[in-house]
Amino acid sequence: MSLYPVLWKELKDMLRDVRTLAAIALMPLIMMPLLGISSIYAQQLQPGVVVVVDDDKACGSIGNILNISSSELKTQIIDALRNGGYLVITHEERNNKLVPDLKVVIPRSFIANLTSFNRTAVVRIVKNVASSKADQAVNIVNSVLAQYSRKVSEAKVEYLGELSSIKLRPDSVLNPILTATVFVGPQGGQVSYAESIRIAIARLLAFSLIFVTTPSTAYITDSVIGEKERKTFESLLATPVPRWALIIGKILSTSLVGLITGLADAAGLILFFTLPSMTYGINMFGYITPSLIATHALAVYLSVLASLAIILPLVIRSGSYRVAQTFSLIVIGLASLVFFMALYVDLDKITPAIVRYILYAIPYTHAVGMIEHIVTNEFSLVTTHLIAMLVIIGVLLWLSLKLFNEEKIIYSKT
């Protein structure tokens, strides 16, 4: 009963701040995908210019197996670049005032060197270092050259086989070692490719928690310090409302708003990665399961709660926006450290053990653990991390209650 009035007031107060809420919740949902999509389309909007020059204008052959020509290679390079959205100009069309992003030159004797068995052919690439489009064009040209090089190599191997009367398979000469990858889970059992993708997505989701802590710490600071500055706190502290109800009421209400904004941030990040990948035909949504979504939502909420539980005792004691914001930055930094590490490191496998135990004392480690273990169906580990996180949050809330001191709140400088 004592909790209801505090929750009622706090939620009303926060939810009426529609402009701030909308800005915090909608901005990441709009901006992050926009950022992802624009990064692709902006590249397409920027015209990349490549000059392709054939100075050789020669033909050749590998025995009777393959006929090649510099004009054929030139055509293949031009087609690939045009398909990639580049404006390709041949030497003949070249305007001297135009500075290209890339120049590809097939030099004299290219075909002679390519068809020989003791020389190497060279394609000269002149790259404009100030151009953001040049790297992508180099990749396209290299891809064409690799395919052409492979075709010539195979023909040469086949020709040498004919000459030596040895039955040759080009692959056994050109690629004598192949790799065969089998995906296994943490228990050693084989997992599908889809599951391996899911594990990678889990790391991404764990990393997305990095955005969860920021809005909630701002809300709890406003809820305590703001109430003090607006001169409503002192009269409230003299009422019979229990201190636990004040703390839990403020934490629950801010955590709900924090959850909305946190999920919006996380969704924005996922869209940032998935929408551009979908434009390349990769559907990351297909790998996300309901259990992963549910666990992620729980991890988001608990991360918000943990942030509030860490920041509240500090906010209560600090009494000023400036100090509270400094503490908030420390908390956000701590959370970011764990979430960023989760992108590259298995937190449960770090050695020496003392480092692991220190990480376990940070509640965010358990949020990461919950997400990473749900995709590998390690439910006992998910439960262990969940319980550990709840215990840490409980201890922090108890600490808030112990540190709650009306006199310090009233007399602290804002």
Next chain:
Amino acid sequence: MRDNLAVMMKDVVKRFKKVTALNKLSFKVPEGSVYALIGPNGAGKTTTLRILSGLVKPDSGEVKVLGFRMPEEKEKVRGRISYLPEDAGLYQRLTGWENLLYYAMIYYGRDRANEIAEQGAKISGLSKKDLSRKASEYSKGMARRVAIARALMVGSELVILDEPTSGLDVFSSYRIRRMVREYVNETGSTVILSSHNMLEVEAICDYVALINKGVIVAEGSPERLKENYGGRNLEDVFISIVGEGS
């Protein structure tokens, strides 16, 4: 044992680092009276009221509020008192009505909240239309009327008001004085207030204590003080005790 006293402070000392805010302060407030603490800025009025509200702990001395020892029994006291600090604000995004409803819920729970808030609305004298507006749209006088109504509506045995009319115009101050006096007449509750407004103190208070440098330097009814110090009004008494420019 209540001894018919709403408040009893004896030899109370409170220091903030090197500053002594209260220096063996002693006074008693009879039940059902309106008691005023007057004194220059920094005399210790607000600290005294905060100690009575259980928000500040005295360093030494004895404090009893409604028969309960403070701060040991402050939890028992909190449901029986209301406290309005100087410049107490309203929740700006809530309406005037919701501001009343919030405190009504805290003191009486959800079941009686509407009934108590109705009482508050009546005390405030504001129309339903005004009370349905957000507090951010209120004038200073309207906000103060709601804040005082919020303190009075819960029917506390002791109401503590820190400078209730500070910064208000003549009309608003008059309305608030009338609200307080009517409340005491109707409920028989005790009101202890601090003020710089001598006219206000003379108009509504039964007893006045003049506090200076953390001690009570004079106490009694306004008439008695004027008689004892030969003043035409309380302002003369104040000046003759504290001294000009003190």
